[in-house]
Amino acid sequence: xxxxxxxxxxxxxxxxxxxxxxxxxxxxxxxxxxxxxxxxxxxxxxxxxxxxxxxxxxxxxxxxxxxxxxxxxxxxxxxxxxxxxxxxxxxxxxxxxxxxxxxxxxxxxxxxxxxxxxxxxxxxxxxxxxxxxxxxxxxxxxxxxxxxxxxxxxxxxxx
Numbered sequence: 089x090x091x092x093x094x095x096x097x098x099x100x101x102x103x104x105x106x107x108x109x110x111x112x113x114x115x116x117x118x119x120x121x122x123x124x125x126x127x128x129x130x131x132x133x134x135x136x137x138x139x140x141x142x143x144x145x146x147x148x149x150x151x152x153x154x155x156x157x158x159x160x161x162x163x164x165x166x167x168x169x170x171x172x173x174x175x176x177x178x179x180x181x182x183x184x185x186x187x188x189x190x191x192x193x194x195x196x197x198x199x200x201x202x203x204x205x206x207x208x209x210x211x212x213x214x215x216x217x218x219x220x221x222x223x224x225x226x227x228x229x230x231x232x233x234x235x236x237x238x239x240x241x242x243x244x245x246x247x
Contacts, residue, residue, distance in 0.1 A: 105224075107206075107207075107223055108207075109206050110206060110232065110239050111201055111203075111207065111208075111239075112228075112231040112235040113218070113221050113227075113228065113231055114197055114198040114200075114208065114218075115191075115196075115201075115231070115238070116191050116195055116197075116231075117195060117198040117201075118182070118194075118195025118196060118197075119175065119178050119182070119195070119198060119199050119200075120175065120199075120200055120214060120215045120218065121215055122161060122163065122167075122216075123158065123161040123164065123215070123216065124158075124160050124164060125157075125158060125159055125160030125164070126157050126158040126160070128154070128155055128156055128157030129154045131155065134151060134154050134155070163215050163216055163219075164215070166213070171210060171213055174199075191231075206239075
């Protein structure tokens with residue numbers, strides 16, 4: 089989005105202090121995007137995987153990442169077993185959409201997002217990417233502008 093369009097977006101949308109009544113950041117996530125633990129690979133394992141070799145040619149830093157492994161994010165390790173199992177079952181049966189340039193081709197709402205209340209059903213267990221997304225940031229305003237017809241500028245009544 090150009091800076092002029094973003095400036096117009098900021099003018100036409102109200103200043104927001106919180107996410108009540110919105111949730112547009114969750115409209116295209118599909119499922120919570122946790123950084124999962126990954127054991128280190130050996131160089132011979134990496135070399136034997138043609139897909140990885142092709143990716144490493146595009147980004148050589150990936151080789152070091154694969155050799156180092158990843159402990160995963162702390163929020164994944166703190167996730168209750170029932171939620172982890174629900175997440176894993178969803179991901180195991182997940183079909184990657186045919187992405188295009190239009191956000192309508194993205195994953196659809198996060199499985200944890202309640203469209204009626206416009207709130208995360210498991211907010212206290214959300215992954216780092218959700219925690220780091222800033223309310224009122226340029227990205228927030230871009231998504232709010234894109235989904236303007238699907239959000240209420242007045243939060244839903246508390247249940």
